[in-house]
Structures are given as structure tokens and as C-alpha cells.
Amino acid sequence: MFSRLSTKGIPEYCTSLTGNALLRTDQLTVQFGQQPVLENINLSLKPGRIVTLIGPNGSGKSTLVKALIGAIKPTAGHIVRSRDLKIGYVPQRLHLDPTLPMTVHRFINLPKRHASRDIAEALEQAGAEHLLNAAMNHLSGGQLQRVLLARALLSRPSLLLLDEATQGLDHRGVAEFYQRIEQIRQRSQCAVLMVSHDLHVVMRTADHVICLNRHVCCEGQPEKVAASPQYHALFGDQAASTLAFYRHQHANPQDKEILRHAG
Numbered sequence: 001m002f003s004r005l006s007t008k009g010i011p012e013y014c015t016s017l018t019g020n021a022l023l024r025t026d027q028l029t030v031q032f033g034q035q036p037v038l039e040n041i042n043l044s045l046k047p048g049r050i051v052t053l054i055g056p057n058g059s060g061k062s063t064l065v066k067a068l069i070g071a072i073k074p075t076a077g078h079i080v081r082s083r084d085l086k087i088g089y090v091p092q093r094l095h096l097d098p099t100l101p102m103t104v105h106r107f108i109n110l111p112k113r114h115a116s117r118d119i120a121e122a123l124e125q126a127g128a129e130h131l132l133n134a135a136m137n138h139l140s141g142g143q144l145q146r147v148l149l150a151r152a153l154l155s156r157p158s159l160l161l162l163d164e165a166t167q168g169l170d171h172r173g174v175a176e177f178y179q180r181i182e183q184i185r186q187r188s189q190c191a192v193l194m195v196s197h198d199l200h201v202v203m204r205t206a207d208h209v210i211c212l213n214r215h216v217c218c219e220g221q222p223e224k225v226a227a228s229p230q231y232h233a234l235f236g237d238q239a240a241s242t243l244a245f246y247r248h249q250h251a252n253p254q255d256k257e258i259l260r261h262a263g
């Protein structure tokens, strides 16, 4: 069923996938020197689904995302990917030389140029159409995230990977960003895997939540995860408040709409 890919640029530990998953990991394990960081991770990403990865600081979330994009080689296990998989990646941070003048237009055309029509469409989807000629080093945190999202969308990804893309945004910015991801998912039916610390928003927007602490502690639909002892052991008081929030929302569905608008 699976075969080694010979496609240039795809690491040899990645194999191809048939069936409806876009990407799957089998017993994925990463160690830095003697330090185990990820142990036996099995996950599956399917078109049109939003999967959120949560876990405490240092639990291996970014390492997992980097392994999925091929930037970190697993110590053991496999990454199994569909042949037509196209990944759009929004990094946690971007380090740009503040003395280097660069417009959004120029940044988005690095390392390769894109047609103006495609750039306009990606910026529009990311809510950044007005930023085309803005200077990169003058962008606010929220504007920069939208530009990074637009850049990731340019490849028309079948899988969008977001590593704490809402870091540093205020509540409203976080809510808007997640709404945008939801619209993109509906429009393109791409799969989304995002790393997040925004537990309330995660519980409201994800289809599937994976709780990571070197290994997968628990996973499933938000309600199941929010009620699990493993989640409570990891997140303590914060977990209790997300569960209360989730139950309140479901007991009062009219509040959902109010919250959606209030962010």
C-alpha cells in the first residue's frame, strides 16, 4: 500500500499515502541527543478538518510541526504523506533585519515570484489586501500574521500548518484569525493543523484536539478532551475554566453567536 517516494525534496523517511488522509505519522519519535522530545506519535490529518495541537511549554509541539514539514528528521518512525500533498506553513516567529527595507509585495515574492492575481487572492483570503505596499518592519503583530498566512496560501496548500500563529495577538485578533482559518477551510477544504495556547478558542473551533506532552496524552473532540483527566492534569485551573465555558456554550447555544461576534 505504501511506497517510498522518489520525488525530489521529500525526505526519505516520508512515504506516500493512499486513502483519504493527507498525512499520517506512524510511531514518530524525535530525540535531541539523549533528550527524548516526541515519543511514538500517531496522528492522521484529513481534508477539511481542523486539528489543534495543545500542550505545555516544551511539550514538543513545534518539534512535531517541524518534523511534518521535513525540517527535523525523526529518530524513529515514519511520516506517511499523500502524493499530491502541498503544505502551507505559518511559522511561530519571523526574524527580519529591521534595517532592511522590504515591502510586503517583495517579501511575498521571495524566494520565487508569483502572478499578481494569485498574490491579490492570497492577500484577500488572509485579510491583508490593503498591506501589499506596506513595509514589513512597520507591520503590527496581527498584520504580520496575516501576511505570513497569505504567503502560506500562495501555494494553494492541501494542508495548512500553523505554529502558534496567534501568539501576541489580543482576544479580538485571536478570534478574527481563527474565523479566517475557518473561512479558508470552508473555501478550499484544506486540512489544518495548528499549535495553540488559546484553550478557549481551541475548544470552540477545532474538530479534533490533540493534547501533547512528549507523547499524545489524550485526543478527540473538544468536549471529550476538555473532560479528560489527562487534560486537567496538564492544564489545571485553566482546564476547569475551559470545560465550564464549553458546557455553558452548549447549554446556551444562543451565546455561541454572541461570542462569535464578540470574539
Ligand SMILES: Nc1ncnc2c1ncn2[C@@H]1O[C@H](COP(=O)(O)OP(=O)(O)OP(=O)(O)O)[C@@H](O)[C@H]1O
Residues within 6 Å of the ligand: 032, 037, 055, 056, 057, 058, 059, 060, 061, 062, 063, 064
Ligand atoms: N534544535 C533543538 N535542539 C535541542 N533541543 C531542542 C531543539 N528544538 C527544541 N528542543 C527542545 O525540545 C523540547 C520541545 O521543544 P518545542 O519547541 O518543540 O516545544 P513546544 O511545545 O513547541 O514549546 P512552546 O509551547 O514553549 O513553544 C524543549 O525541551 C526544547 O528545549
